[in-house]
Amino acid sequence: MRRWIAAALLLGGCTVGPNFTRPQVDAPAAFGTTAADVASRTVAGTVDIRWWDSFRDPELSSLVDRLGKQNLDLQAAAERIAQARGERDIAASQGLPRLNGQGQYQRERISPNGTASLTEPAPGAPLEFNLFRTMLSAAWELDLFGRVRRAVEAARADTEAAVEARHGLALSAIADLAQTYCQLRQLQVEEGILHRNLALADQRRALVRRRFADGVATTLEVAQVDAQGLAIAQDLPTLHAQQARLVNAIGLLLAEPPRTLAAELNAPAMQPLVPPSVPVGLPADLARRRPDVREAEARLHAATAQTGVAVASFYPDISLAGNFGFESLHLGSLFDADSRAFMAGPSIDLPIFEGGRLKGTLRIRQSQQREAAIQFRKTVLQAWHDVDNALTAYAEAQHSRAAAVATSQANARALAAADQRYRDGVTTLLDVITAQEGVLRSEDSVAQAQAQMALRLIDLYRALGGGWQAVPDPTTR
Structure with a gap:
């Protein structure tokens, strides 16, 4: 036995x-x-x-901090990590010695017409008797060629992949929350623009009615100014419904019932501001930071280890097994020295003919390894494309906002001029209404462009793969 154990240690x-x-x-x-x-x-x-702190919005930062603790997708992903660790422990147990205890009592009767008739029983030996047995059994697969160790390696890599998948979920959830929040603030700003334009329309309605009372304005102008106010106000219900949907979307990310966050988020606030500079790191660091790339690497590691399991299956399995216990026909003498029984020795399981099963399995594992390597390359390449596209989109969103601001300023000047000319009786009310509609559209465009700039920056952060580090991981071991 000692020689077998020594050999196992040498070949381990x-x-x-x-x-x-x-x-x-x-x-x-x-x-x-x-x-x-x-x-x-x-x-x-x-x-x-x-x-997300770079947007300088305390409410957004507070929501993200709560997300890491409350999001149900992250909680489910944590359970998948726990399951992967359980699979890892099961795989590791195959390489450890096993010890089992057993106690047994049997009442037996030997048939004299059966196989017992082939032997001469001892004089006076009864055909019916009690049998008492206690036994400790031990077994240890030596794993000389690493089949178990490769299986454990694959299970550990699968656990790493599950961890990285949760990191990816965390990054996606944070980005979704931040983008939903920016869209909510955009709609609230648009609602404020509508209310300001409604106030202007009310002032213009009062002016036209005074002019009508003085015989200067016509019934057509009165109808036109009334229609303008109604047209502006008809967009408010749609904005309210969209805001309620976004508030609930944020609540779902935080695992809250509908309308739970309404009191917290319905109060209008300014749109988040983008920072003056955005650190983007280097392309070489991207593969070490993005969760999807890290997960793809772990999948490749697991596939490589599974190929090792398939290779080791061609080699013999050598195990050490033994048992020790007591066996007696009488309970009172069960633990006497003469009742001892034991067995110990090695066993070998050598595959000779498997009908092509082992070769087929190896070909599958090798193909899966090659596929995982291809998927890793594609994931890295996709990461670089994501960042490059996001950089371009962010720059163009800033160009769009600058153009929207310039257009809004020009329309504001046009409205002021048209309003003054109408008061002076030089132009018609239609020119004022047209100018105010242009102001409303351009102010909406500025709010949308500001939101698009923030959304594109969030896309860039998502592509860069940073942010999951701030979400607490489940307890590791």
Whole structure:
């Protein structure tokens, strides 16, 4: 027995199959350059893992902090991590010694017409008797060729993949929350613009009615100014419904019942402001930061280890087994020295003919390993494309906002001029109404452009893969 154990210890480091090595990534030296004519520029610095704080909105930061503790998707992902760790422990148990205890009592009768008739029983031996037995059984698969160790390696990689999948969910949930919040603030700003335009329309209605009373304005102008106010007000119910939907969307991300956050979020607030500079890091760091890339690497690691399991299946399995206990026909003598019984020795399981099962399994595992390597390359490439597209979209969103602001300022000047000319009796009310409609549209465009700029920045942060680090992980072990 000692010789077998010594041999197992000597061969314990023999692990067949391919060893996993981290894939090399030939990353570009830097991301694309940022346009020089934008206010918020990207810079080569460490990506902020709490990027939502850069919007300088305490309410948004508070919502994100609650998200990490309350989101149901993250809680479900934590359970998947626990399940993967359980699978890892099960795989690891296959390489450890097993010890079982057993106690048994049997009442037996031997048939004299059965196999007992082939032997001569001892004189006076009864055909019926009691049998008492206690036994300790031990077994240990030596895993000389690393089949169990490769299985444990694969299970650990699967656990890492589950952890990274949760990181990806955290990043996605944070980005979804931030974008939903920005859209909510956009609609609240648009509602404020509507109310301001309604106030202007009311003032204009009062002016037209005075002019009508003085015989200067016509019934057509009275009808036109009334219709303008009604047309502006008819958009309010749609805005209210959209805001309620977004408030509930945020509540769902925080696992809250409908309307729970209404009192907290219905109060109008300014739109989040983008920071003057956005650190984006280097392309080489992206693969080490983005959860989907890290998950793809863990999947490749698991597939490589499973190939090792398939290779080890071609080699013999050697186990040590034994048992020790007591056996007696009488309970009183069960633990006497003469009642001892034991067995010990090695066993070997050598695959000789499996009908192609082992070769087929190996081909499948090798193909899965190659597929995982291809998927890893695609995930890395997709990450670079995501960042480049997000950089372009963020710069163009800033250009759109600048154009919207310029248009709004021009329309405001046109409205002031048209209003003054109408008061002076130089132009018609239709010119004023047309100018005010232009102001309303352009102010809406500014609010939408401001929101789009924030949304595109969030897309950039999502592509950069930072932010999941701020969400607490389940207890690791």
